[in-house]
Amino acid sequence: MAVGILVAFAVLAFSAPLWYGISPLATDPAHVLGAPSFAHPMGTDDVGRDVFARFLAGARISLAVGLGVAVCAGVVGAGLGVLGGLGSGWVDTALSRLLDMVLAFPPLILAMAITVGLGVGLITACLGIVLSTIPYYARITRSDVLRVRSAGYVEAAVALGVPPRRVIRRHIVPHVVPTILVQAATTFSFAILSVAGLGFIGLGAQIPTPEWGTMVTEGSSLFISGHWWVSTFPGIGLLIATAAAAVAADRVRVLADPHATVRTTLA
């Protein structure tokens, strides 16, 4: 169900330019703050832009950011985790201390600091979120690698003289992938929420990019004057996407963990 919602969101959002002819950037000062209608299903904003067109464009951005951050942070973080788990003592220690330093900062605060340092914008916001989520991948992968490397079948493969690269590729990585997938699903949800959060405080997407968090900010001052639709719809989109991603992450965890599956079945 959750995955279905995300897929539906993705299909609607990415195919929108084919079936919804209104540009998310087109202003129409003659029709500002129009309530939802047949012509504008989610109404118009304070410069006459179609909220539905912006909602769909915002979905494209949020889903792309979620996927992009999950993949980029996953590749780098898992790589560091494998390196730490299999590396010599000083490599592991150095990496662990480095990750400890990064983990000392709350992820959103770290993402804010990186964004401010590199200059506000959607790309730097994504970079900030990637950098703040890498340690979580690295930590969890490292602990899994440490567990797997002492397993009997890995020790047997090493004793039989299987080359280290092949041991990593065939006997270690496949066993840590499910853990990384669970983390990726969690990161997907976190990234959507974070980029919206950064957009909400002005550090994410800039004018006129239709990003959900930025749209909520733009519409928040209009809410009290009765123009609820400007911020409500992107807010609902955010709620549905992050909730679906969180449920999907939990499902992936259950699927990846045989014990959890048993518990679920027994329950």
Place this chain on the structure above:
Amino acid sequence: MISTRPPTTIDPARLTDVPDDIIGNAYIQMTQFGSRPGPDGTTQIDQTKVLPYLAKSWTSADDFKTWTFTLKPGLRFASGTPVDSAAVKFSYERALRFISAYVINDGLTGNVTQIDTPDANTVVIHLRQGNPQMPNVLATAPSSIVDPSVTQAQSDDYLSGHAAGSGPFRLAQYLPNQLMVLKKNPAFAKWNGSGPGADEIRVQYVQSDATALLKARSGQADVVIGLSNQAASSLKGNSAVRLLVNDTSETEQVLLPWAKPPFNSQQVRQAMAEAVPYDAIVSSVAKGWGRLFYGPLNPTMQYFDASLEPPVETNVAHAQQLMKQAGVKTPVAVTLTINAGNPIHQQIATLLQSAWKQIGVQLSVHEVPPAQYSDAIFGQKVQAALRLDGPAYDEPGYFLGYDMVCRQNPNNICIPGADKALAEARASSDTAANTARYAQIQKLWRPLYPKIFLYSAQNVTVLSKAVDKWQYDLAQSMSAWSKK
């Protein structure tokens, strides 16, 4: 009272923005502005009329280089120190060390050369260049008279958080960005023969537009100022409040610094000006509370001539032709700096993006925090900028002194003929001759399209039914306010 615009400082010598002027209520000035009828039975400040205040009379030499002010005696600061010529000299000399020097000098750098105090009730101000406007300048908040005994006993920063004045109100409490409590000053009332209409005014600073609107709607405030036009427009038809609209000297404008390409081309500037949807901006952004004009003088100023400053007509086709004639390779990238968190700037920037795209201008918007915004503009760190600006007092000579004169304005405008006419106008009190001089300035300025005036802003104040008397002043002088 609720305000969305807290002061950045309350030190009279360091006032930099309009909301800062509120502290003028806690001080007396040498002169004060008169008033004229305003909307709905209210009054509003008239900066062309100057009345006695601490000074009961004044005279000047024929060349306006020497001004002699005679003070009305008897007023004392809370410390017991008399408000006399020594206090005036101390206050002005202190202000001349800080940013308020610009106002005291009326924008003529280093113009106040000497201040003499022949006796306790006489102040003589010597100027390098004659200035007929000197009594007007001394009515502004930066020209406030501070208590020398208190100020000298404290550090230079003391007045940034405290007041040492003798005005109609005393500052009872001040929490920066949160609260200011002004209470009637009995000593002033006794000296003046009458005090302010209100015994106490509590100013609560609320930086959220939505919160200010809620408080206005629920009647939690007698006066709400600084609401966005969007929020204020939602109160139309609300029988619990009155909306008062006053013209202001503030304008929404786009700076196009001549030193930065492509604005070194007059044709590009004209094309961008002609592509702007002015009517749409006034109706959808200002909600109708704005007046269209095209500079250099604001419609509220003396010598403004509507026939010489009609608004620019939106003509996209002609603008496209001008861009071609300019020979600029399109699309041309322009970065517009705006004040972060200012919804009006965000709306205008979005509309300009769409409008200028039609003439090949690719506009990207750069939002900078309020603390860095002024520095970015005056430090010439912007390619283009959106700005709400108005002079500390509504006098054309003072305004053009910083907005037009060569090498003194952030837009790099330089029109030597206009500068010459302005210098002559500023040294003269001949109204007829000055009318001709300002007309000449307007004629020289306009064909160059130096920058884009989007509209002259009108101020919307929300009053509860309990407010009896109200006088509008952009600088927020509150003496005339009273409640039923």
